[in-house]
Amino acid sequence: MSIANYLYLSAILFTIGAVGVVVRRNAIVVFMCIELMLNAANLAFVTFARINGNLEGQVVAFFTMVVAACEVVVGLAIIVTIYRSRRSASVDDASLLKR
Amino acid sequence: MTTSSNLVWLIALPLLSSALLLLAGKRANAWGHLLATTVSASAFAIGVVEFFAMQNRDVAARPVTQKVFTWISVGDFQVDASLLLDQLSICFVLLITGVGTLIHVYSIAYMSHDRDRRRFFAYLNLFIAAMLLLVLGDSYLNLYVGWEGVGLASYLLIGFWNEKPAYATAAKKAFIANRVGDVGLSLAIMIAFATFGDVTFKGIEEQADQASTASMTAIALMLLLAAVGKSAQFPLQSWLGDAMAGPTPVSALIHAATMVTAGVYLITRSNFVFDAAPTAQLAVIVVGVITLLFGAVIGMAKDDIKKALAASTMSQIGYMILATGLGPIGYAFAIMHLLTHGFFKASMFLGAGSVMHGMKDEVNMRKYGGIGKYMPFTFITFGLGYLAIIGVPPFAGFYSKDKIIETAFNAGGLKGVLLGGATLLGATITAFYMTRVVIMTFFGNERWGHKDEPHESPALMLIPISLLSVGSVISGFLFYRNHSLEYWLKPIVNPAGEQHLEEFLKPIVVSVLAVTAVIIGVSIAIAKYRGEISSEAPVKVNALTKAARRDLFQDDFNEKVFMRPGQLLVKKLLNFDYIALDGLVRLVGAVSVGAGQSLRKLQNGYVRSYALMMVVGVLSLLITVWLMTS
Numbered sequence: 068m069s070i071a072n073y074l075y076l077s078a079i080l081f082t083i084g085a086v087g088v089v090v091r092r093n094a095i096v097v098f099m100c101i102e103l104m105l106n107a108a109n110l111a112f113v114t115f116a117r118i119n120g121n122l123e124g125q126v127v128a129f130f131t132m133v134v135a136a137c138e139v140v141v142g143l144a145i146i147v148t149i150y151r152s153r154r155s156a157s158v159d160d161a162s163l164l165k166r
Numbered sequence: 167m168t169t170s171s172n173l174v175w176l177i178a179l180p181l182l183s184s185a186l187l188l189l190a191g192k193r194a195n196a197w198g199h200l201l202a203t204t205v206s207a208s209a210f211a212i213g214v215v216e217f218f219a220m221q222n223r224d225v226a227a228r229p230v231t232q233k234v235f236t237w238i239s240v241g242d243f244q245v246d247a248s249l250l251l252d253q254l255s256i257c258f259v260l261l262i263t264g265v266g267t268l269i270h271v272y273s274i275a276y277m278s279h280d281r282d283r284r285r286f287f288a289y290l291n292l293f294i295a296a297m298l299l300l301v302l303g304d305s306y307l308n309l310y311v312g313w314e315g316v317g318l319a320s321y322l323l324i325g326f327w328n329e330k331p332a333y334a335t336a337a338k339k340a341f342i343a344n345r346v347g348d349v350g351l352s353l354a355i356m357i358a359f360a361t362f363g364d365v366t367f368k369g370i371e372e373q374a375d376q377a378s379t380a381s382m383t384a385i386a387l388m389l390l391l392a393a394v395g396k397s398a399q400f401p402l403q404s405w406l407g408d409a410m411a412g413p414t415p416v417s418a419l420i421h422a423a424t425m426v427t428a429g430v431y432l433i434t435r436s437n438f439v440f441d442a443a444p445t446a447q448l449a450v451i452v453v454g455v456i457t458l459l460f461g462a463v464i465g466m467a468k469d470d471i472k473k474a475l476a477a478s479t480m481s482q483i484g485y486m487i488l489a490t491g492l493g494p495i496g497y498a499f500a501i502m503h504l505l506t507h508g509f510f511k512a513s514m515f516l517g518a519g520s521v522m523h524g525m526k527d528e529v530n531m532r533k534y535g536g537i538g539k540y541m542p543f544t545f546i547t548f549g550l551g552y553l554a555i556i557g558v559p560p561f562a563g564f565y566s567k568d569k570i571i572e573t574a575f576n577a578g579g580l581k582g583v584l585l586g587g588a589t590l591l592g593a594t595i596t597a598f599y600m601t602r603v604v605i606m607t608f609f610g611n612e613r614w615g616h617k618d619e620p621h622e623s624p625a626l627m628l629i630p631i632s633l634l635s636v637g638s639v640i641s642g643f644l645f646y647r648n649h650s651l652e653y654w655l656k657p658i659v660n661p662a663g664e665q666h667l668e669e670f671l672k673p674i675v676v677s678v679l680a681v682t683a684v685i686i687g688v689s690i691a692i693a694k695y696r697g698e699i700s701s702e703a704p705v706k707v708n709a710l711t712k713a714a715r716r717d718l719f720q721d722d723f724n725e726k727v728f729m730r731p732g733q734l735l736v737k738k739l740l741n742f743d744y745i746a747l748d749g750l751v752r753l754v755g756a757v758s759v760g761a762g763q764s765l766r767k768l769q770n771g772y773v774r775s776y777a778l779m780m781v782v783g784v785l786s787l788l789i790t791v792w793l794m795t796s
């Protein structure tokens with residue numbers, strides 16, 4: 068099996084994630100799509116580490132996981148707070164910044 | 167050249183007095199008129215002293231100068247504020263200060279009921295100072311300062327009663343018409359400077375033979391334009407009639423005796439320019455002839471006594487301008503007529519003022535009639551002025567006008583006959599309209615329509631009038647006797663001693679012709695106005711009278727040809743400015759605002775559209791990099 072298939076998989080996962088972010092309204096789903104994009108990037112990093120035969124890609128993947136964990140903590144807290152105050156988890160309802 | 171330190175005081179005294187009266191305000195109300203009159207009289211005294219000193223010197227040493235200060239000093243070019251008193255200027259100094267002082271005295275009584283009498287005297291003194299600077303300046307630049315100064319004084323005095331909008335408009339009209347002439351004077355100065363590098367009379371006279379005829383003609387025509395504006399000559403004469411809005415002493419001093427004759431002074435002073443420019447001299451003659459007939463025709467139809475006299479002033483100055491156009495021989499006669507005119511016209515204006523004083527400021531002659539028996543003194547003095555202006559021997563106007571008619575006939579050939587004929591015709595019309603004024607005012611049925619009888623004016627008004635009347639009786643003979651004025655002015659205006667081209671008619675024949683012309687004019691007027699005169703102006707009159715009542719349509723012409731197109735031009739320029747220039751600026755603004763408006767829509771607050779934009783941005787960046795590297 069060609070190693071390039073991992074990169075294709077990564078690209079497909081990233082695209083699914085990006086489309087999900089753009090088309091879905093539910094904040095939780097958007098959030099999961101972001102996680103999907105991050106993990107697609109991780110897959111690409113790991114694949115490149117394998118191709119190049121060193122560990123640098125794998126190290127970056129760990130960093131990405133740490134950042135993703137932090138992001139989940141903060142992001143979920145914001146979503147929960149918004150849901151509490153507005154009774155809605157739709158990202159389109161939180162559009163007050165335009166004014 | 168002799169120097170004198172007195173000259174500057176001639177100008178400085180009235181100028182300082184004027185400033186003092188204006189700055190002191192109400193505190194000077196009690197004594198302002200006395201100070202102004204004293205100052206004017208002192209200037210006259212200085213003038214008389216200078217005159218006798220000049221008379222006692224040799225002919226060559228007669229002009230005196232005084233350098234007051236260096237005015238402009240740029241590199242090699244230097245203009246001094248310096249004064250020149252020669253045989254020509256002294257005539258004017260004596261006329262301005264002499265007649266000026268008499269009119270100051272007259273105004274004390276005439277303006278005694280006016281609450282602004284002090285301001286009036288301040289302006290009169292300002293006028294005296296400016297007019298003296300005009301005739302004493304030794305260069306065109308100094309003359310220009312005085313020229314503008316008298317224009318300002320004239321404006322202030324015409325609009326003295328500016329609470330009446332018509333009077334304020336008349337002042338503005340006079341000022342604007344004068345500005346047209348002033349442009350001519352400033353252009354003449356510029357051309358003279360470009361040609362000679364000098365603006366003094368002496369410097370230009372010395373270099374006059376080196377300049378081309380073309381540049382001399384250009385300077386002369388521009389000087390003529392200046393003279394036409396200031397002296398109310400055709401085609402800039404329309405302001406003089408309206409200028410009668412000013413108080414009557416002003417009309418007598420500024421708009422009859424002195425300021426309006428400044429144009430004649432300018433041409434006479436620039437004789438070396440005009441003698442080198444025959445084309446310009448022809449233009450001067452044409453202007454003079456047209457105006458002398460134009461003014462006379464207008465004078466025939468006016469019912470307002472001051473406007474009739476103003477039209478007459480216009481016509482008489484036409485005679486002077488014509489004489490200056492006739493070359494070296496004419497200048498002296500122009501000045502002679504100017505001086506005698508100063509006496510008799512000022513006397514008649516003051517007489518008219520006296521009549522108005524007795525008639526509750528009525529100026530319409532159709533509301534006069536039979537005043538002679540109520541105001542005998544005014545009647546006699548006015549009558550003497552009348553005999554002088556129509557040219558009855560031996561009164562002043564006879565000698566001066568006769569000389570001009572004679573010079574016109576002697577201009578040579580057909581031109582001489584035409585000019586002589588025009589001057590004779592002018593003399594006939596003058597006799598007609600002045601007789602009309604006298605009959606309508608002093609004779610005939612009483613038409614004033616109220617019971618109050620006219621009363622004679624106070625002595626303070628009658629004394630100046632009588633002194634001026636004496637001048638209008640004897641001055642002509644004094645100037646004429648032994649060619650005294652002609653020889654006095656000869657070193658200035660006719661140094662080469664030029665004579666008439668040919669003697670077309672013997673002087674005695676010309677005199678007989680002139681007197682005949684006068685008799686014809688007087689007879690027609692008596693025949694026409696002998697009977698009852700209506701107190702309303704007749705409506706059914708011939709076309710010429712209608713035209714003359716409207717100043718021969720000069721105002722209508724000016725409005726149609728200059729004012730309306732001028733307004734149109736201004737409107738178009740304003741529109742161009744608004745549409746083209748402002749439009750460009752507004753377009754730039756509108757583009758910025760429009761760009762902002764459309765970009766603003768991107769900031770819609772929806773997170774998903776921001777995310778889409780990021781995706782699109784990253785993708786386009788990647789595609790760009792890919793395209794550029796592959």
